[in-house]
Amino acid sequence: MKFSPTISLLAMGALALASCSSSKKGTATNPGKNSSTTGIEYNTDEGMKVSSFKKIPTGPGLVYIEGGRTVLGTMEEDVTNTHDNMERTVTIASFYMDEAEVANIHWLEYLHYLRKDSTEEQYKAALPDTTVWARDLSFNDPYVTYYLRYPGFRYFPVVGVNWLQADRYCTWRTAKVNENLAKGGSSSKGGGLFGKKKKKGDDAGAAAAGSAEGAGALANGKGGPSIEQGTSLPNYRLPTEAEWEYAAQALVGTQEVGNENQEVKRIYPWDGRSTRNAYGRKQGQFLANFKRGRGDYAGIAGSLNDGAMITDYVYAYPPNDYGLYNMAGNVNEWVQDVYRPLSFQDVEDLNPFRRNGVSDPEGKYDKKGYQSLIDDHVRVYKGGSWRDVAYYLSPGTRRFMAEDSATATIGFRCAMINAGSNK
Numbered sequence: 001m002k003f004s005p006t007i008s009l010l011a012m013g014a015l016a017l018a019s020c021s022s023s024k025k026g027t028a029t030n031p032g033k034n035s036s037t038t039g040i041e042y043n044t045d046e047g048m049k050v051s052s053f054k055k056i057p058t059g060p061g062l063v064y065i066e067g068g069r070t071v072l073g074t075m076e077e078d079v080t081n082t083h084d085n086m087e088r089t090v091t092i093a094s095f096y097m098d099e100a101e102v103a104n105i106h107w108l109e110y111l112h113y114l115r116k117d118s119t120e121e122q123y124k125a126a127l128p129d130t131t132v133w134a135r136d137l138s139f140n141d142p143y144v145t146y147y148l149r150y151p152g153f154r155y156f157p158v159v160g161v162n163w164l165q166a167d168r169y170c171t172w173r174t175a176k177v178n179e180n181l182a183k184g185g186s187s188s189k190g191g192g193l194f195g196k197k198k199k200k201g202d203d204a205g206a207a208a209a210g211s212a213e214g215a216g217a218l219a220n221g222k223g224g225p226s227i228e229q230g231t232s233l234p235n236y237r238l239p240t241e242a243e244w245e246y247a248a249q250a251l252v253g254t255q256e257v258g259n260e261n262q263e264v265k266r267i268y269p270w271d272g273r274s275t276r277n278a279y280g281r282k283q284g285q286f287l288a289n290f291k292r293g294r295g296d297y298a299g300i301a302g303s304l305n306d307g308a309m310i311t312d313y314v315y316a317y318p319p320n321d322y323g324l325y326n327m328a329g330n331v332n333e334w335v336q337d338v339y340r341p342l343s344f345q346d347v348e349d350l351n352p353f354r355r356n357g358v359s360d361p362e363g364k365y366d367k368k369g370y371q372s373l374i375d376d377h378v379r380v381y382k383g384g385s386w387r388d389v390a391y392y393l394s395p396g397t398r399r400f401m402a403e404d405s406a407t408a409t410i411g412f413r414c415a416m417i418n419a420g421s422n423k
Helices: 005-023 104-117 120-125 141-146 163-184 212-219 241-249
Strands: 062-065 068-072 088-092 095-098 332-338 378-382 399-402 415-417
Touching: 062 241, 068 241, 088 241, 095 241, 104 120, 104 163, 241 332, 241 378
Parallel strands: none
Antiparallel strands: 062 095, 068 088, 095 415, 332 378, 378 399
16 A cells, blocks of 8 residues: 555654654653643743752661551560550551661750750750659669760660650751751762761851741741752651551561562561571670560670660661661650550551541540540550560560650651652
8 A cells, every 4th residue: 555745744743743742741850841731931930930850868867668568567476465456458658767766966966956046945845854764773873864975875875755855856857957958069979968068167057946947947948948949858757657667577678579479577677586696607696685584684794695784876786678777676766656556457558647636536545534544645656675575576566655754765766758759
């Protein structure tokens, strides 16, 4: 069959138009010169400002946690008979998490800037309760004085911090990191926190002093990075319970490429049923800082098992398969969620989270009549601590405490969304 020259030219023109149309489809990094819906040119007096976009840098201290499907809940016998962690299949979106617990040196930095940029009232409100170490029938008095401020404890996890204080720290950290990002440039290579080398005086100036207003000003681009430009980091925050448990499981280390079945589970954040290292030169050594049994916090002199009578260096013990340290033991960690016994059954199966005042109202729990400890001001903590037995090292175990209370066994780490991604 023969085609006329006219028909051939029309066909070629249609193909060219289709090709042009396909090549001009906008993307996040290349939205094009003109709007694909109105035709109005961007970045003109009339048109909308569309800035160039490059992937924002990973926030300091964070590691990437690839999300996916998992089963939340107990991997151990429910020895406490609370039945509050029944198994549930969920999907968790990818996110970022601090590779280690927030340490004393980080909290002292926070106090430094609060004293410098904020009110005395805010500074005092951020002071950890160091008396959490005091015990009537135990001589822990030196820790009351020295644990937070003595240089030898700099990289031990901060304790004596309640949930409210930890939440405010996340707000301050967001503002401070974005302030530093505005001073130090974008993600170009080189020295400094975000690529460019720091100039003299970069640490000067107000830090937003831990206030939500300061964080909002930065996010809105008032003198700094903005969300629309893609130059500000998302908020640091406490991880949700589901995110924390998923990160602690670290089942990414058990998966074979191309196998969509999750055939291996873990009791702890590592392989095997033991709390000891089963391989290599460190075979037999404990993999976490916990209480082995009644009165045994560290073993015997000359052969200490976990090597720590109290807390330990935040980078002690091998990290899990996501590169996270001490997701079992050392200190328990605050998470965002309000506690309810039926959270695992009630919450949605995509990014599950229990927030204040949603379903299962506190009025059902007789706290005033001393028949319950539950209300909208109790928060979940997870992970086990230097003072807990091995049962609490399992990621599925969960406990709760009032959000304005603190102990020597609870600390925290921060998390952040994976902005601009559907994974």
